[in-house]
Amino acid sequence: MGLAASQSRFLSLTARKNDLELTGQQINQSRLQVANVTNQLFNVVATLDPDSTQALQLQNRIQSLQTLDKALELQLRRVDTQQQAVQTEIDAVRKVIDKNIDITFKAFA
DSSP states (O other), X not given: OOHHHHHHHHHHHXXXXXXXXXXXXXXXXXXXXXXXHHHHHHHHHHHSOTTSHHHHHHHHXXXXXXXXXXXXXXXXXXXXXXXXXXXXXXXXXXXXXXXXXXXHHHHHO
């Protein structure tokens, strides 16, 4: 792979890594919002009679939110795995670029 192609690949991988970081931040923000709503519902349930219909409905809602949080956590793990793979490829391309630069300068020396 030539220097220009390597540099192009490096730039596209860097852009992909940045996109993945943004996605991870958005997922974390969603998880934070879910946690806040869950906390508010827990506070409301604490003031109700545990056997009341309203308390049972809120507990079901809390369980649904916890399921959503688990799904978001799985998404975040996938994004982290992709990010690690992209970082590994970035490191490999960086080595190729460094090698091309060394060869080029040795040829002119």
